[in-house]
Amino acid sequence: MVAIDSSTFETLIPSRFISFTLPNPISHDSLLRVAVLDSPLTHSPHIAAMLVPQGRESDWIFSTKSGHLQLLFTSPQPISRFILIGNQxxxxxxxxxxxxxxxxxxxxxxxxCPKSLFINGKIPDIPILIYEDNVISSVVIHQCVSSHVGEMLVENVEIKTNNFRREFRRRLRFKRMPNLIQTEVIIVPETDSSLNSVVIGDAKFMLDLRVLVHPYLAPMVASLSLISEYIEGRIRSGLRPKALCLGVGGGALLTFMAIQLGFEVLGVDSDKEVLKVAKNYFGLEDSEFLHVIVEDAVKYIKKLAYRGKRNNKSSFADSEPDGIGHLRNGDEVTHKFDVVMVDLDSGDIIDGISSPPLEFVRKRVLLAAKLILSEFGILAINVISPSQSFYDNLVNHFRKVFHELYKIDVGNGENFILIATVSPQVFSVGDCSNSFLLRLKSVIPETYINSIRKI
Structure with missing residues (x-):
């Protein structure tokens, strides 16, 4: 326990974070943990508090300053001081x-509360915020540190479902953004015993990678319906469609594209430790048609676009010793992609999570992305827009480079998928003879395909 001077909290000091414990005044056999965080942003004084859900005190969102910052910034109204009480x-x-x-x-x-709230003897009202998510229980199975993203956590969780059937998932989170789930996949107990007897901390699980459960991944895959006729034509010609995924995370999207849709997939991520976690805990495996390289995604597509032409090769693995699978000399890209999928975020918690990073929206980068796409290729991007001006600026930049733009609303109030087409030609999605489209509809919800709108 730490002795705190009563005058300590009389003024607001931006970014100050104080954590202390005190005896529970109602039950003296326990301690309360109290954390007080002053916002790094200055605005009119407004105080809010939150009681940590029982049993969740050790979660990163409740036990770290970065977690408290997320809670503060995601509040429905600006907060100048945030108070969190645990073990209550x-x-x-x-x-x-x-x-x-x-x-x-x-x-x-x-x-x-700071003195500034007690104006003319008025006693301020302090709202008690409620934290809600779908986690019933969780257990940490791995922690590690990366030089790029800092501390990472892999956990198995049991979540609430609408059908009251027990469901388990594996998640990857970063300590700097603990409330943001980087990767989520379904896991099932290895034994055939009744789910009612499963204890999440004791059971052994295996991965089920046939379904995309992370909210924006299925909508991102749905973008392929716009060029389904073109992809079907490639497949009938004996060619395997190609996808470039910028940002790998746990690799769920890459594995799904390769296994469920028959794509040849190249993933690019700057963090070697993240890729190691993806391979050890999320089922990401290098294979004949799935390769991953460690490199900065933006630099990589610029390098691909302007490196030029080399000998024609039929697969990524055959093209270069390092598995990059492309060109070294000449003027053009030899192997173009049918789709480039972008899942990169700014990672700046103070300004709020936004995606893609502003660096990606520069004209040179967008032109490079267009250059490495095939004639009927598409660019599909996970977008988190913190403001209307961010959205307007994003759309404006893409319109200058690509022919047409489409949008899929993820439905979670945060993400949408922006789709940019190289060619103005967009094929019908209603052809019953298109076996690729039928396959696509069988592995992702058709509602996402039907919700594609031109913007």
Whole structure:
């Protein structure tokens, strides 16, 4: 426990973070953990508090400063000071304990408020925010540190479902953005015993990579319906369609494209440790038609576009010793991609998560992306727009380079998929003889295909 001077919280100090413990005033056999975070942004004073959900005190979102920042910035209204209280219920869940705790809580929170809130003797109202997600229980199975993204965590979780059937998933999260799930895949118990007997901390699980559960991945794949006739033609000609994935994460998208849709896939990620985690915990495997390289994604596509032509080769693995699978000399790209899928974010928590990074929207980068696409290729990008101006600027830049733009709303209030076409020709998605389109509709929800809108 740390002794705190009563005057410590009288003023707001941007980015100040103080964490301390104190005896639980209602139950003296336990301690309360209190964290007070002042926003790095300056605006009119507004205080809010949150009680950590029982059993979740060790989650990164509740136990780290970066997690608290996410909670602060995702609040529905600007917060200048955020107060988080954990272990408040301990093992006491009866109504009388909670009533007593609430009585004690209000004056305690007022004691943590800056003087500027007490204007003309008015007592400020401090809202108690509620944190809600679909996690029932979780267990950490791996932690490591990367020089690029810092500390990473792999966890198995049980989530709430609408059909009341138990469902388990494996997730990858970064400590700098603990509330953002980087990768999520379905896992199933290795044994055939009843799901009711599964204890998440004790059971052994295996991966089920046949379904994309991360919210924006299925909509991203749905973009292929725009060029399904072209892809079908390539397949009938004996050619395997090619995809470039910029940003690998856990590799769920790459594996799905290769296994479920028969693509030859090249993944590019700058973080060697992330790729190691993807291979060890998320089923990402190099194979004849799936290759991954460690390189900065933006630099890589510029290098591909302007490196030029080499000998024609039929696969990525055959083209260069390092598995990059493209060209060294000449003027043109030998192997063009039918789709380039971009899953890159800014990673700046203070400004809010945004995607793609502004570096990707530069004209030289967009021209490079267009140059490495085939005649009827598409660029599909996961977009998280923090503001209307960000969205307008993004669309404006893409219109200058590509012929047509389309959009798929993911439906979670955060992401949408922006699709840019090299050619103005867009094929019909209603051809029943198109076996690729039928296959596509069988592995992702058809609602995403039907929701594609031209912008």
């Amino acid at each position: 219920f301990h093992h006491h869940s009866d109504d009388s304990y909670q009533e007593k705790f609430q009585v004690w809580l209000k004056p305690f929170l007022l004691a943590l």
